[in-house]
Amino acid sequence: MSVNKYQPHVFVLPEDDANRQLANGFLLDLAISIRKIQVLRPAGGWAKVLDCFISDHLVEMDRYPDRFMVLLIDFDRDEERSTKAKAQIPPGLADRVFILGTLGEPEDLRQANLGSFEQIGLAMAKDCR
Amino acid sequence: MRFEIVVELEGETYAYDITFDLPERFKELRVLEEKLTVNGKPVYTREVEQVHLTQADQDESAKFLIDSGVVALPKIQDLGTSNPLFGFKQWLARTLILRPIPSWIQGTSDNETLEPDTRGINFGNWFSGLLAYAPSAYSKIDDYLKQVMPDLKDIKNPVVGRRFRRLFVEFSNDQVSLNLPFEDLSDGEKCFMICALVLAANDAYGPLFCFWDEPDNYLAPSEVGHFVLALRKAFQTGGQFIATSHNPEAIRGFYDENTLLLYRKSHLEPTIVRRLDGLHVSGDLVDALIRGDVEP
Numbered sequence: 001m002s003v004n005k006y007q008p009h010v011f012v013l014p015e016d017d018a019n020r021q022l023a024n025g026f027l028l029d030l031a032i033s034i035r036k037i038q039v040l041r042p043a044g045g046w047a048k049v050l051d052c053f054i055s056d057h058l059v060e061m062d063r064y065p066d067r068f069m070v071l072l073i074d075f076d077r078d079e080e081r082s083t084k085a086k087a088q089i090p091p092g093l094a095d096r097v098f099i100l101g102t103l104g105e106p107e108d109l110r111q112a113n114l115g116s117f118e119q120i121g122l123a124m125a126k127d128c129r
Numbered sequence: 130m131r132f133e134i135v136v137e138l139e140g141e142t143y144a145y146d147i148t149f150d151l152p153e154r155f156k157e158l159r160v161l162e163e164k165l166t167v168n169g170k171p172v173y174t175r176e177v178e179q180v181h182l183t184q185a186d187q188d189e190s191a192k193f194l195i196d197s198g199v200v201a202l203p204k205i206q207d208l209g210t211s212n213p214l215f216g217f218k219q220w221l222a223r224t225l226i227l228r229p230i231p232s233w234i235q236g237t238s239d240n241e242t243l244e245p246d247t248r249g250i251n252f253g254n255w256f257s258g259l260l261a262y263a264p265s266a267y268s269k270i271d272d273y274l275k276q277v278m279p280d281l282k283d284i285k286n287p288v289v290g291r292r293f294r295r296l297f298v299e300f301s302n303d304q305v306s307l308n309l310p311f312e313d314l315s316d317g318e319k320c321f322m323i324c325a326l327v328l329a330a331n332d333a334y335g336p337l338f339c340f341w342d343e344p345d346n347y348l349a350p351s352e353v354g355h356f357v358l359a360l361r362k363a364f365q366t367g368g369q370f371i372a373t374s375h376n377p378e379a380i381r382g383f384y385d386e387n388t389l390l391l392y393r394k395s396h397l398e399p400t401i402v403r404r405l406d407g408l409h410v411s412g413d414l415v416d417a418l419i420r421g422d423v424e425p
Contacts, residue, residue: 002349002351002352002355003351004279016412016413017385017410017413017414020381021384021385024358024381024382024383024384025384027358027362028358028361028362028365030362030365030366034355034358034359034362035276035277035355038351038354038355039354039381041377041381041413041415042413044412044413116384116385116386116387117384117385118384118386118387
């Protein structure tokens, strides 16, 4: 079976392929149960992440109260983006939907010689412990 | 044709090269060159029929002839488990090359082995061999299978004849239980079983090299990502896992630096292999693959 929808679980909705690889790297940490987290298909842009969340996931979030979502977007150094994105999340879901992402773009991290996206994701998972 | 394997085992770097050619009037390939080195020092070298065997504790090498149609590696005797040749040959023998055909996999066994058949046909023998070699491997198998099939209760492998065992899988909930012969599992469930044994084998007698041709075959779409990630995670701490796939979910389980694109323009041209991070991909990788826009 896939993730158990009746137990706490997380869906990660990445903006693009780079964010998808960051999320995969996070899941490679041995302490993380991969059957409670699933990385979804990249949406193709930060605005499409929000569109996809509203069109595909909003109803399911109501149906499955143990579902959490991480919307993984790039902030592109746009100070307004966080506010704009949060405004799309219904207040009742504020404690179950999280918007995370790089301040600029994931490529900035790779160019800072931090390794591949996946290695950066794995390092972030280790930092959480 | 030239094949090269470089592998690091317990801190030693083994490099094995073999080259075949097809001279005129020959009906079969012959071995042109063959060489095994450990940390750059030759264990043996070979040119066509002439083999030079280097003794570990002597400067001089022994020479002998071998048929040019025969590979020398399996013919050279290793002297005890501490001999470098023994470690490499054992690792090579235990390499997992998997392309399972679940409908052919029965749960019976008439022997024990640590070397499963490519198609998984001797799964029962592998199960018996693994648990005979390392009984604690059962807990690893059980852990994985209970994640993917939470109603799994037990796997039994009773003797059913003079020389045979047969696998049964029991599922249960609070009220009832169901005991199924292994062969009655679905194709996908059999793949979960194989995956469980791969994970347990890498723990028990690894580090292993595992090549799985299209591991996503026979699996539900919601399972593919978890399946690939479980294998990748298990091989992070030792061994190596390589998969081929056309499945979007399986492809998304890897990253650009460890994904190779294999591309062939026609049957008459060689396959080109390129790392994905060296290619220009516009937008989503899987969408680009579907459009056929990813070319070396």
